[in-house]
Amino acid sequence: MSSATKYEFKSKVVEKKPCLISMEVEIEPSQTDIELKSVYESIQQTAKVSGFRTGKVPMDIIKRNYPDVAKEQLIENMVKKTVFSALEKENFAPIDMPVITNIEYEFGQTLKYSFKAECQPEVKVKDYKDIKIKKEKYKVTDANINKNLDVLLDRNAKLIVSKTGEVKKDSFVIVSYEGFCDGKAIEKIKAKEHMIDLGAENTLKGFKDGLKGAKKGDTKDIEIEYPKDYLNKELAGKKVVFKTTIEEIKEKELPELNDDFAKDMGLENLDDLKKKIRESLENEETRRQNGEVEKQIIEHLLDKNKFDVPESIVLQQKRYLIKRMSDYMKSQGANEEFIAKQVEASDKKYGEEAEKNVRLSYILNGICVDEKIEVGDKELDDEKQKMLDSNPTRKEDVENYFKENKANIAASLKEEKIFKFLVDNAKISESEKDMPVK
Incomplete structure (x- = not known):
């Protein structure tokens, strides 16, 4: 019988959630016996039994010598030929191979098995425009510059x-x-x-x-x-x-704070040094502001868009977060026992963080679809050119990096475009005060 043959079976839904379905399947002997005959014929073609040429072993000897092999192959074949049909009946599109459990089968009896499968959530993102954001801006003062000069003097003492x-x-x-x-x-x-x-x-x-x-x-x-x-x-x-x-x-x-000190720092004079410190602090402040705005946007999106996400993807993200923490602690000299205790203590926290990360990825993707946000070849070319301009002597390295990481680079650029869109469409109220001296 052709591998494309569809068998008759009974199936029922045990549990159904937005991203998860649990089902039970039963296949009568009239169907499994057809597949069993095909399985034995397949085994006969390659079986090696003393006294017989390959492919010429009598069927009664095949059945006597290979029952376990036939049973295992039969179950595998029948599951493959029915599990996706069962999902299709429920209009359920799985994101990965279903997980098969509780298989029951003996020759001549009904084959029963259970399985779970996950699907992508249906996401319709809400309330992503006109997000209310409070943007607190810090103004760089002479006190901030003087504090940084003190740090520079201390470092060069x-x-x-x-x-x-x-x-x-x-x-x-x-x-x-x-x-x-x-x-x-x-x-x-x-x-x-x-x-x-x-x-x-x-x-x-x-x-x-x-x-x-x-x-x-x-x-x-x-x-x-x-x-x-x-x-x-x-x-x-x-x-x-x-x-x-x-x-x-x-x-x-400490060295004296004068033009000579500024020259030792690679600058023309003390005024030039102060100017560079101001620029550095202002750039750092811009990054802080952008980070705070992005944080408020993320919190708003997660609060307004609550839905189930696939548990397997959350678990994968959780494992990544835990591994990142473990690798960092190892680099700091922590032993395995201490790391294990920290992982256990942080299990719930990382589970919650993983769920939020996965849900956020679906939210951002939904916004991309709704607003038709894409990254074109020109944007990728422009990004590559920026890297080439910054690394003029490493053209081959940049070309190879782009070739190997094109998908990740495109994803990063797309995320930048999404957040720019969200900020451009947000309602931002600004306030300004002097930067704290720290």
Whole structure:
């Protein structure tokens, strides 16, 4: 019988949701027996049995030697030839292969199986025009520029031997130490001439308090109690005594803020440096404003457009988010046990975030369809030219990158066009105040 033959079967819907359907299918022996005959004939063509040529093994021997193979092949064939027909009866277009469960079959009996399938949601996006947005603009002030100049001076400071010879709250202290826990030395906690920046936020408080006021040559016993969730399991929850010797005390010496300093930064003079800082802050502020506007648009769209999305796609997105978090934590030195605990604790949060991400993608695609927003070849060519202009010596690399990532680039450009459309059609109220100094 032809592989295109359609068999008669009974099917019923067990559960139906906007993106999910669960069904049960039954196929009578009169239909499975037809397919079984075809399956055995197919096995006969390739079966190898001692004493017989390939393709010439008698059918009774085939049935005696290959019942399990025939049964498995029969089930596979019958499911393939009926599952999509069952979905077609319900006018349900699956986005992927249905998941088959609960198969029941013995030779001569009715074949029964259940399955679940998912489809794309029907999306009609609502309320995406005239979105009310509050845009708060920060004006760059001289105080912001001066703060950035202070940071630049600090970054270009030189370390010199302390003029007072005494450890202060912002000193750089060069120490040698050994660590002890319950009176026993910890081999891994040992250092010679290690520099500690007491002004740094991540410096342990015990060192900040214990070294303050010390002088070169002093010895100090500094006790550190590590938190129970500390990344290093060997130290987590333990008290460690650092027997510390102060080898040297240093402090920062800032350069003078003048035209020479600006020239060292690659600029003509101090005024030019201030101008560049202002431009940088204004560009950063523009990005912040755009990000805030986009965030408000997304929140509005998600709030006004609630619908079911395929669970399998949400799960795929959730796995991506968790992997991204895990990879980042690994890069920061976290161990597998700590990462596993964080994943477990964040499971619900990432599930909710994944659902929103997937729903948003459907919303944006719906807007694209409604407003006929597309990315043409000219826009792609213009984007490639921008990259070529920015990388004039890497033409081949840019060409290869575009060839390999054309679909992703087009998707990114389309998203930019969607948000531009949404902003252009939004109702934006603006307010302005001085940028906070931070």
